[in-house]
Amino acid sequence: MKSHRIARVSEVIRETAANAILFELKDPRVKNVTVTRAEVSGDLQHAKVFVSIMGTEKEQALTMHGLKSAAGFVQTKLADRLTSRYIPHVTFVIDEGVKKSIEIGRLIREENERLAADKQQDEAATDVEQDEAETDEPEAAEGTTDRPQ
Numbered sequence: 430m431k432s433h434r435i436a437r438v439s440e441v442i443r444e445t446a447a448n449a450i451l452f453e454l455k456d457p458r459v460k461n462v463t464v465t466r467a468e469v470s471g472d473l474q475h476a477k478v479f480v481s482i483m484g485t486e487k488e489q490a491l492t493m494h495g496l497k498s499a500a501g502f503v504q505t506k507l508a509d510r511l512t513s514r515y516i517p518h519v520t521f522v523i524d525e526g527v528k529k530s531i532e533i534g535r536l537i538r539e540e541n542e543r544l545a546a547d548k549q550q551d552e553a554a555t556d557v558e559q560d561e562a563e564t565d566e567p568e569a570a571e572g573t574t575d576r577p578q
Contacts, residue, residue: 435469435471435473438469438473438513438517439466439467439468439469439476440467441510441511442467442469442476442478442507442517443464443466443467443478445503445506445510446464446467446478446503446506446507446519447463447464449499449502449503450462450464450496450499450503453502453506454499454502456495456498456499457495458491458494458495459492459495459496459499460492461482461483461484461488461492462480462481462482462492462496463480463481463482463483464478464479464480465479465480465481465524465526465527466479466524467479472515473513473517474517474518475517475518475520476517476518476519476520477520477521477522478503478519478520478521478522479521479522479523479524479526480496480522480523480524481523481524481526481527481528482523489523493521493523496521497520497521500519500520500521503519504516504517504518504519507519
């Protein structure tokens with residue numbers, strides 16, 4: 430199947446799932462959910478809807494249970510929107526990309542802080558060495574002026 434058609438169907442599934450979850454789903458377990466993307470198989474029989482869920486692990490598990498229960502409802506909304514022979518079977522998957530990007534950002538921030546602290550220590554050590562060198566130079570200069578010419 431043509432890749433541009435699969436991409437269009439994926440986008441329609443993402444939009445429809447997001448609207449259904451955000452505005453039409455009445456399940457109290459499903460909250461703080463963001464639909465990030467959707468992937469469709471080449472034969473349009475299966476679709477994975479990737480979601481990002483804010484909250485603790487327990488809240489995420491409860492929300493995923495609610496989403497699995499609502500998969501049929503989302504498929505019904507897809508059937509209203511898609512005009513294809515088959516309506517994809519929807520499964521929800523937690524998208525770890527957001528969590529990983531936050532962790533990577535934290536690691537980069539910590540490394541930058543460590544490098545800045547190392548740089549300050551190096552500059553302080555260089556300043557101490559320069560101060561010691563400056564105190565040594567006047568003594569040497571004084572010793573050279575006492576020589577007869």
